Amino acid sequence: MSSFLAFTIFGLVSGAAYAIAASGLVLTYSTTRVFNIAHGALGMLLSFVFWDFSVRQGMPTLLALALVLFVVAPGIGWFLQRFVARDLGDAPVSVSLVVTVAILVATLGLAQQVWPPEARSVQPFFAGTSFEMFGFFITAHQVLTIALSLVVAVGLYVLLNRTRIGTAMRASVDNPELLKLFGGQPERVAALSWAIGTSLAALAGVLLVSTIGLDYYALLLLVINAFAAAILGRLKNLPLTFVGAMALGLITSYASGYLPTEGLLNSVRNVVPALFLFAVIIAMPQAQLRIGQVKGIVSAPLPSPFKALGWSGALLLGVMLLASGMSEANLLLVGTAATYAIVMLSMVLLTGYGGHVSLAQITFVGVGALAYVKLDQPNLVGVLLAGLVAAGVGALVALPVIRLTGLYLALATLAFAVIMDKMIFQADFAFGFNGSLNAERLSILTFQVESTSAYVWVMALFFVVMGLGLLVVRAGPLGRMLVALRDSPAACGTLGLDQRWFRVGLFAVSAGMAGVAGALYAGLRGTVGAAEFQFFGSFTLLLLAVVFGVTSVTGAALGGIGLMMLPVLQADYPQIAGLFFVVIAVGAILLARDPNGLANQLFRLGHLLDRRFGNRIRERIPVLPVPGGSLGGMREHARAEQDANAHAEATLDTVGLGGASHQAGPEGTEGRKETAGVQ
Amino acid sequence: MSSSPVPSGGGHRADVRGGPLLEVDHVVVQFGGVTAVNEACFTADPGTVTGLIGPNGAGKTTCFNVISGLQKPTRGKVRFQGKDVTSMPVHRRSKRGMGRTFQRLEAFGSLSVRDNVRVAADIHRGALAGLLPGGGHGKNIDALLERVGIAAYAQERADSIPTGTARLLELARCLAGDPKLLLLDEPSSGLDETETDAFGELLRDLAAEGRAILMVEHDMDLVMAVCDTIHVLDFGSIIASGDPAEIRRDPAVQKAYLGYSDEDGDADGHTRTDLPVVTDDTLVIPAVREGAEA
Numbered sequence: 010m011s012s013f014l015a016f017t018i019f020g021l022v023s024g025a026a027y028a029i030a031a032s033g034l035v036l037t038y039s040t041t042r043v044f045n046i047a048h049g050a051l052g053m054l055l056s057f058v059f060w061d062f063s064v065r066q067g068m069p070t071l072l073a074l075a076l077v078l079f080v081v082a083p084g085i086g087w088f089l090q091r092f093v094a095r096d097l098g099d100a101p102v103s104v105s106l107v108v109t110v111a112i113l114v115a116t117l118g119l120a121q122q123v124w125p126p127e128a129r130s131v132q133p134f135f136a137g138t139s140f141e142m143f144g145f146f147i148t149a150h151q152v153l154t155i156a157l158s159l160v161v162a163v164g165l166y167v168l169l170n171r172t173r174i175g176t177a178m179r180a181s182v183d184n185p186e187l188l189k190l191f192g193g194q195p196e197r198v199a200a201l202s203w204a205i206g207t208s209l210a211a212l213a214g215v216l217l218v219s220t221i222g223l224d225y226y227a228l229l230l231l232v233i234n235a236f237a238a239a240i241l242g243r244l245k246n247l248p249l250t251f252v253g254a255m256a257l258g259l260i261t262s263y264a265s266g267y268l269p270t271e272g273l274l275n276s277v278r279n280v281v282p283a284l285f286l287f288a289v290i291i292a293m294p295q296a297q298l299r300i301g302q303v304k305g306i307v308s309a310p311l312p313s314p315f316k317a318l319g320w321s322g323a324l325l326l327g328v329m330l331l332a333s334g335m336s337e338a339n340l341l342l343v344g345t346a347a348t349y350a351i352v353m354l355s356m357v358l359l360t361g362y363g364g365h366v367s368l369a370q371i372t373f374v375g376v377g378a379l380a381y382v383k384l385d386q387p388n389l390v391g392v393l394l395a396g397l398v399a400a401g402v403g404a405l406v407a408l409p410v411i412r413l414t415g416l417y418l419a420l421a422t423l424a425f426a427v428i429m430d431k432m433i434f435q436a437d438f439a440f441g442f443n444g445s446l447n448a449e450r451l452s453i454l455t456f457q458v459e460s461t462s463a464y465v466w467v468m469a470l471f472f473v474v475m476g477l478g479l480l481v482v483r484a485g486p487l488g489r490m491l492v493a494l495r496d497s498p499a500a501c502g503t504l505g506l507d508q509r510w511f512r513v514g515l516f517a518v519s520a521g522m523a524g525v526a527g528a529l530y531a532g533l534r535g536t537v538g539a540a541e542f543q544f545f546g547s548f549t550l551l552l553l554a555v556v557f558g559v560t561s562v563t564g565a566a567l568g569g570i571g572l573m574m575l576p577v578l579q580a581d582y583p584q585i586a587g588l589f590f591v592v593i594a595v596g597a598i599l600l601a602r603d604p605n606g607l608a609n610q611l612f613r614l615g616h617l618l619d620r621r622f623g624n625r626i627r628e629r630i631p632v633l634p635v636p637g638g639s640l641g642g643m644r645e646h647a648r649a650e651q652d653a654n655a656h657a658e659a660t661l662d663t664v665g666l667g668g669a670s671h672q673a674g675p676e677g678t679e680g681r682k683e684t685a686g687v688q
Numbered sequence: 689m690s691s692s693p694v695p696s697g698g699g700h701r702a703d704v705r706g707g708p709l710l711e712v713d714h715v716v717v718q719f720g721g722v723t724a725v726n727e728a729c730f731t732a733d734p735g736t737v738t739g740l741i742g743p744n745g746a747g748k749t750t751c752f753n754v755i756s757g758l759q760k761p762t763r764g765k766v767r768f769q770g771k772d773v774t775s776m777p778v779h780r781r782s783k784r785g786m787g788r789t790f791q792r793l794e795a796f797g798s799l800s801v802r803d804n805v806r807v808a809a810d811i812h813r814g815a816l817a818g819l820l821p822g823g824g825h826g827k828n829i830d831a832l833l834e835r836v837g838i839a840a841y842a843q844e845r846a847d848s849i850p851t852g853t854a855r856l857l858e859l860a861r862c863l864a865g866d867p868k869l870l871l872l873d874e875p876s877s878g879l880d881e882t883e884t885d886a887f888g889e890l891l892r893d894l895a896a897e898g899r900a901i902l903m904v905e906h907d908m909d910l911v912m913a914v915c916d917t918i919h920v921l922d923f924g925s926i927i928a929s930g931d932p933a934e935i936r937r938d939p940a941v942q943k944a945y946l947g948y949s950d951e952d953g954d955a956d957g958h959t960r961t962d963l964p965v966v967t968d969d970t971l972v973i974p975a976v977r978e979g980a981e982a
Binding site for chain 2: 492497504507
């Protein structure tokens with residue numbers, strides 16, 4: 010019984026810390042409508058700052074704490090809101106999530122850069138002091154944690170209900186435009202709420218760090234705890250958030266106290282918050298469709314089939330030539346790039362065309378790899394089945410979220426990735442703890458692809474086939490529906506499209522494509538282990554996809570190469586390994602509002618060169634027959650779309666609708682343009 | 689609140705075809721403490737055009753959202769073809785024959801005008817139709833664009849066309865699904881006078897095909913010209929219902945719109961009984977409700 014009491018108290022203490030973090034998340038989200046997925050990461054970074062102040066520089070604890078909570082944290086929050094997350098409230102989730110994921114990755118990179126891995130520890134507050142209660146000792150730190158959570162709760166209540174700025178904050182939740190009309194300053198409100206929110210993340214981090222240790226990744230996942238607690242209050246109700254946090258703290262504590270210490274159930278304790286998140290999500294009511302946010306995205310132009318086939322051939326030829334003279338180690342790198350490129354294709358479908366975000370694509374790669382190994386069918390059927398298994402798992406992840414909006418889907422994928430990473434992949438029936446499994450390379454129609462160079466070429470072939478398939482789909486009715494659904498879910502609904510199932514299907518296909526990549530990857534490496542499919546990989550994957558262009562097949566190819574290069578560069582320059590993350594994150598933040606990415610800049614360059622030199626070259630080439638069949642539709646579509654784009658730009662240029670957010674040059678295809686007639 | 693909120697039982701042709709197509713039955717919508725729609729009751733009948741008018745913020749678009757399924761009513765029922773559809777999802781209502789356009793445009797901005805309508809036709813054929821190669825309905829789409837008068841814009845991106853055109857595009861997109869009930873939310877704003885006249889004719893044609901049209905509209909000339917029945921909403925309640933002539937004469941309507949009614953006309957020293965409520969310049973609904981002058 011006394012142990013039960015001990016677990017209860019411990020649970021309440023963790024719950025109190027979660028409550029502090031969760032109220033910060035609720036505050037920022039409800040006033041700015043930007044879900045800061047970097048909330049936990051900021052808590053992590055600021056705990057390191059606290060360590061630096063109090064331990065490394067030897068400041069008095071109270072001074073260090075005050076500096077972190079009242080100067081550094083609010084400063085960072087203010088800066089992020091003003092310069093990074095500004096105007097994201099009305100942006101689609103695929104933009105706002107990318108930006109906050111970039112903040113997360115930048116935060117992690119910064120922490121690793123400034124405080125390289127070494128053993129550090131933070132003492133609890135009032136170390137050594139404890140009180141006896143019901144025959145059980147409770148430390149002063151634990152009492153302080155609970156007391157502070159109450160202070161935060163009461164403080165936020167007073168701030169929101171008894172002060173002018175608090176009233177403005179609540180008004181800002183309902184209608185920032187109206188607040189502006191009535192003389193309020195929604196921008197100041199937004200910056201203030203981010204400042205307070207970040208400070209609360211810091212407080213939660215500092216309170217937790219003496220128990221869970223100064224670790225880059227452990228505190229990063231605090232956002233899942235905070236989110237799980239916060240959605241119980243639908244991301245706006247603070248008292249319910251508090252209840253949710255306490256419940257989560259207790260469940261986590263009891264789980265760690267009473268679950269067996271061996272087998273699969275042992276690892277459940279690591280994923281309790283993620284499981285809690287899923288449970289709460291399933292209980293959420295149907296979300297209403299939002300109207301009044303119509304924005305067309307000027308996508309990267311679809312290539313004509315002639316061009317697409319030409320580039321495909323060139324790519325395959327290039328890989329063949331490149332592979333013939335390469336060392337085994339470099340071949341493995343090319344193969345890895347091909348794997349990533351195929352995964353990025355799955356994101357072109359999901360994010361680029363569909364406007365949804367998955368934070369678990371690397372996990373689906375792992376599912377595909379695992380399925381391929383376990384099926385033990387080293388042939389095309391095995392690869393296909395592995396893809397189907399991943400698709401099935403993808404559908405299972407999307408199903409609980411079927412009634413909710415894109416943000417919930419994305420966060421559910423994060424929870425799923427954590428569950429797979431910490432529990433399933435490491436289980437004995439999967440890769441095993443620190444274990445790995447052997448995989449055989451596939452044979453195609455009894456022809457065994459043995460040499461690495463041939464295998465890499467086969468992977469490139471997979472990329473090309475899937476890429477062309479994607480282009481054909483995009484040009485057809487299904488592709489139009491995808492884009493329509495991204496542009497206006499409400500209109501699609503009133504036209505009779507059941508988007509819930511459509512979205513589950515889209516998500517499953519995307520997961521399946523990642524699964525195929527995983528199967529090929531398993532064959533490439535020969536051995537695969539759980540460590541290769543950790544949840545964090547999906548973050549860098551998403552950012553690089555956006556940087557290189559998540560709307561085009563070319564972007565996927567370039568992004569694959571980029572993602573492959575990242576660890577190589579980090580290994581070559583270990584002293585600035587963290588900075589690479591920061592650079593990628595900054596790139597993603599700059600490019601997030603234009604998902605066409607660097608690939609599109611290349612296309613524009615190509616158009617420019619074509620305009621200047623194209624005719625001179627074309628005069629010397631004989632006319633080629635036009636490919637027909639289903640690609641014919643693609644060609645027609647590509648031309649129509651180019652016309653439409655050109656026309657749109659011309660109109661925008663002449664009318665001068667451009668506004669501040671974009672410049673549409675004669676070749677310009679970037680920027681998001683508001684509907685001309687939004688009232 | 690002089691006239692009864694309960695409509696007269698609908699139109700002329702409805703009785704012939706047996707019951708109203710759409711029946712809004714004591715619908716209440718509350719946002720927090722604000723009542724956006726208060727006990728609204730009205731019907732829409734096949735072959736007729738029904739107008740829903742009222743100052744901004746009167747709850748017209750909220751009514752549309754309830755009917756089309758984008759907003760759950762706090763209380764009350766929506767019946768379509770005699771069936772209670774109050775808790776039916778949006779897309780299933782559409783499949784049963786409801787189509788709507790939006791006040792704040794919801795065109796698919798990244799697609800061309802033609803593709804906007806094409807998507808609608810594809811969706812209408814069923815989600816699986818998306819897997820089959822398109823084609824076969826290309827002519828119908830061009831005919832549809834021609835019919836609403838935007839064929840000239842077919843190849844342009846939907847986010848680059850003028851507002852009025854985009855509204856017509858939304859109508860064309862709706863018609864691709866051949867709906868029995870059309871909910872049009874301020875369809876004529878952004879159209880010039882000639883275009884509005886043509887649009888009025890189009891509405892009459894669509895009604896003559898047996899469709900029921902329910903329209904929120906601020907252009908009183910258009911409303912008076914094409915509607916068979918008009919319901920006037922003010923602060924979420926229906927304050928008057930009737931045919932255009934009745935609405936023109938209704939004192940409650942004049943009061944809500946102009947801040948005075950026939951009765952107090954003499955008290956002001958003016959004779960306002962013969963005041964033309966509907967002319968080009970007098971009855972323009974104020975964009976923001978002016979203070980309570982009565």
